Amino acid sequence: MEFVLVLVVIAVLCLILGVKLSYLIFAAAALATLIIAASELLLTVFFIRLLFARKQKAEFSRIGKSPYNRFNVAYYNLGGEEYPNVFPEEGFLSSKLYRSGRVYTVFLSRNKKFVFDKFSCATCILGFILTAATAAAAVTILTKI
Secondary structure (H helix, E strand, O other), X not given: OHHHHHHHHHHHHXXXXXXXXXXXXXXXXXXXXXXHHHHHHHHHHHHHHHHOOEEEEEXXXXXXXXXXXXXXXXXXXXXXXXXXXXXXXXXXXXXXXXXXXOXXXXXXXXXXXXXXXXXXXXXXXXXXXXXXXHHHHHHHHHHXX
16 A cells, blocks of 8 residues: 555656656556566466476365465464465465365475465466466557557
């Protein structure tokens, strides 16, 4: 939220100082393209890690705080050890999506620090494809301006 407020203040100051509106629109489009490109880079890293992960059967154990960030993640038992999911859990549907004691197919990362469940796989694959399409469209639009 603070990020948006800072952008609005900068835009208002630029308008007061006489910067043309077309320059501000181009700068906003360039910033949006940069954010999309950063998202694509992040999703590409996770997509590559998913490609090299090993398919395993694991039992869902619980939802708890991630050891790497402040979000809640799903934990899976695999071979006597508990591994966190790579992405946060879907909070509003967690009781429907994650059932205790149920065995799921997950992908264990090479470094054995986390797993990709079916929801993480969908996020990686769909996010990678849709962000690539959005980035291509943004670049095409920016080159036409």
